[in-house]
Amino acid sequence: MGVTIGFIGATTEELDRAEREPSWADEYIFELYSGDDFPTRPYGGPDKAWAGLQFLLDGTEVDLDFLMDGSQILEDGTLFGWSAEQIESVARQLRATPWERLAAHYDPERMTKEDVYPNTWRFDAEGELKWLEHAYEGLVAFFSEAAEGGYGAFMSFSF
Template identity: 75%
Template structure:
């Protein structure tokens, strides 16, 4: 079993309804994530890389908190809503944060000692750094596209 985070863009109406009717939100987001093909809207990771990216963001003093930002929809902490304003704000922060700024804080030994999920940093430090870079690029692309199109987002946290 893995712990991961995924974003799916959402309209204001969808977020409002999910906030009023959390069980509807759970079912709706499940349908969005499992539909084939997915709706024509931005979606993306960081997947299992979320904690590694959070470590780098924290070390670079970039004020984004995956597990604190957004508004909880489900009491079990598995579904959050992010407003269009929050998406725009994070998109600006990410655009102002080049990968190199984060990569400068990559510390596989420390991340291993601190058990930063998924705690694979010691096995292939360079490969894991490449994986984090790819995940960051996907995250930036999601926030950019969602912000350009005026979307908010659902954030699913699975564990």
């Protein structure tokens, strides 16, 4: 399976309750992904591409850190809440940052040396760049849809 990150839109009320009742949040996320409410709200994420995208984002002015942003809901570090304001801010930055600006920082040799997850950069450098581009497009789409809908988000981090 691997280490993955995913997002699903969340209302302010859901995020508030999640902070008060973390065990509720854990169960609720499962229900969202398996229930009738899914996929009527924005969802998506970088999946396994999160660290590669983080490497590229770090070379830009986009203020996004997958592992530091959001507020931790579960003590084990597998669930975070992102406010509607955070989602809007990131969406604005991502929409203003074309893929080419990120791609300019792609360095498969350095990414391999620094062991950037999933560390497949040396096997098919061009293919991995296309994979990152697809993941970035999905990330921009998620943040844009969530912002337009006034959503915050739950971010799951599985390892």
